[in-house]
Amino acid sequence: MRRRDLAVAISLASLSIALGVAFSLGGVGVIPAKDLRGLATSVLENSFNPWSPNLTAYSLNAVAAVMWDYRALDTILETAVLFAAVAGTVTLFRGVREPPSSRLRGLSVVVKASTRVAVPLILVAGASLAVHGHLSPGGGFQGGALIAVAPALVITTLSIGAIYVAGVKARSLLKARYSALLLIALVSLAIPIAATVLRIRGYILQNAGKADAPLSMPTWFLGTPLAGSVFIFNVLELVAVSAGLTYCILLMAVKMEDIESSLARDEVYE
Amino acid sequence: MSDLPSAIVTVVVTAVIVNIAIAIYGIFSRPSLVKKIVALVLFTDSVNVLAVVVGFRAPGTFPSPPILPEQPARPEDLRTFLARSVDPIPQALLVTAIVIGLAVSVFLLGLAVLYYKHFGTTDTRIPQEVEVGEAPE
Amino acid sequence: MGLVIVPLIVVLVFSFFSVVATYLAVVEKDLMGSAIFMALQGVCYALIYYTLIAPDVVVAYIPVSSGLLPIMLLAVLRKTERYEK
Numbered sequence: 001m002r003r004r005d006l007a008v009a010i011s012l013a014s015l016s017i018a019l020g021v022a023f024s025l026g027g028v029g030v031i032p033a034k035d036l037r038g039l040a041t042s043v044l045e046n047s048f049n050p051w052s053p054n055l056t057a058y059s060l061n062a063v064a065a066v067m068w069d070y071r072a073l074d075t076i077l078e079t080a081v082l083f084a085a086v087a088g089t090v091t092l093f094r095g096v097r098e099p100p101s102s103r104l105r106g107l108s109v110v111v112k113a114s115t116r117v118a119v120p121l122i123l124v125a126g127a128s129l130a131v132h133g134h135l136s137p138g139g140g141f142q143g144g145a146l147i148a149v150a151p152a153l154v155i156t157t158l159s160i161g162a163i164y165v166a167g168v169k170a171r172s173l174l175k176a177r178y179s180a181l182l183l184i185a186l187v188s189l190a191i192p193i194a195a196t197v198l199r200i201r202g203y204i205l206q207n208a209g210k211a212d213a214p215l216s217m218p219t220w221f222l223g224t225p226l227a228g229s230v231f232i233f234n235v236l237e238l239v240a241v242s243a244g245l246t247y248c249i250l251l252m253a254v255k256m257e258d259i260e261s262s263l264a265r266d267e268v269y270e
Numbered sequence: 271m272s273d274l275p276s277a278i279v280t281v282v283v284t285a286v287i288v289n290i291a292i293a294i295y296g297i298f299s300r301p302s303l304v305k306k307i308v309a310l311v312l313f314t315d316s317v318n319v320l321a322v323v324v325g326f327r328a329p330g331t332f333p334s335p336p337i338l339p340e341q342p343a344r345p346e347d348l349r350t351f352l353a354r355s356v357d358p359i360p361q362a363l364l365v366t367a368i369v370i371g372l373a374v375s376v377f378l379l380g381l382a383v384l385y386y387k388h389f390g391t392t393d394t395r396i397p398q399e400v401e402v403g404e405a406p407e
Numbered sequence: 408m409g410l411v412i413v414p415l416i417v418v419l420v421f422s423f424f425s426v427v428a429t430y431l432a433v434v435e436k437d438l439m440g441s442a443i444f445m446a447l448q449g450v451c452y453a454l455i456y457y458t459l460i461a462p463d464v465v466v467a468y469i470p471v472s473s474g475l476l477p478i479m480l481l482a483v484l485r486k487t488e489r490y491e492k
Contacts, residue, residue: 029280302491
């Protein structure tokens with residue numbers, strides 16, 4: 001990093017901050033809104049409202065209610081985009097065999113010891129974030145991304161052989177991911193199928209019971225609100241996202257010689 | 271000062287617009303493929319900040335996050351929550367945007383490795399001498 | 408009056424550092440330093456998200472920008488070239 005680059009960066013940053021302060025002091029700055037919009041008022045009013053049981057989602061976290069109950073179709077399409085990216089990466093590196101567990105090298109002893117302390121904490125924190133998604137900030141994707149940081153840390157400080165010694169295989173990660181995604185599809189279709197069997201009405205992705213569709217997911221758990229399908233989707237998304245991202249990290253960390261020897265066997269550009 | 275939320279939002283928006291300009295300059299001017307991917311990630315992150323600024327709100331008192339701290343005992347407790355809370359819908363759409371940005375970046379990094387395997391370099395200024403259908407060198 | 412000014416100071420300082428980190432990440436020729444500057448910019452943006460009262464976004468953004476993407480970038484650097492010409 002040369003001196004000239006640092007000087008240009010600092011002067012650019014000072015210019016932009018000075019411009020921002022000058023805009024706001026001169027009265028031409030951005031003015032945030034004073035009132036909520038109509039859609040936001042309706043969402044916040046009905047996110048946890050036992051006095052209007054037709055519209056509520058029994059979830060104290062309004063953002064989780066929007067993600068998994070009021071706009072659940074957007075989140076399912078986002079899961080499909082992540083699935084397409086993971087499937088594309090698997091296809092790019094197809095045929096790569098898992099390397100044999102080589103001799104464990106890695107960084108120094110201090111880094112290894114602190115990694116061994118940090119990894120269980122990361123796993124527990126990620127699982128807790130996902131399970132509490134309807135009561136506090138958090139949710140399925142947040143917990144899954146946090147759990148996927150632990151194998152990345154282990155690969156960087158220990159070596160990739162440590163992952164295979166711990167018993168994590170690439171095939172079982174993919175199987176866990178696909179079964180979690182299948183269960184998400186099943187849970188979204190569970191109420192219409194049960195309602196058809198009982199000859200009443202049921203909607204796809206329904207969470208709480210409505211006036212004309214009395215079936216509902218479990219909404220209370222021993223006195224704590226458990227927002228039905230929001231909780232179930234959070235747990236399934238935790239499994240799917242952590243398995244998929246760990247598989248991508250394992251693919252990226254495989255040695256280049258293994259990639260070259262695997263790809264030389266089949267003709268891609270025929 | 272009385273217009274403190276306006277000052278916060280103006281400084282953030284100005285800095286983020288400068289970041290967007292630097293990231294777009296980085297995509298066009300640097301020849302290495304990995305540097306272009308880094309600049310694309312910076313661009314996506316900066317645009318996401320603007321979405322949170324849309325949902326920000328300045329009521330008379332301090333704004334509060336869109337999460338109820340405890341179960342409301344009466345319907346009037348929901349009124350005080352509604353009077354101070356911030357818009358939750360842009361934040362939900364923003365989590366979706368972060369996931370999609372991560373998915374695109376992971377796929378592009380995989381493609382960069384295969385580009386290096388085929389051409390032998392990550393420089394995008396090489397003359398295109400390899401025709402379609404020929405085996406690489 | 409004293410505690411009310413703290414969000415403004417936090418936003419001023421960390422917007423400044425985010426512009427510095429973005430410029431250095433784009434201009435740097437050593438791509439490993441570029442990954443470190445990307446993680447630094449992620450930390451600055453996480454603090455800005457916290458000041459703008461978006462707790463779900465903070466918890467989703469921190470592992471992605473400071474944990475997963477720099478480590479994947481370092482893994483790709485080991486396979487391709489480390490210095491750009």
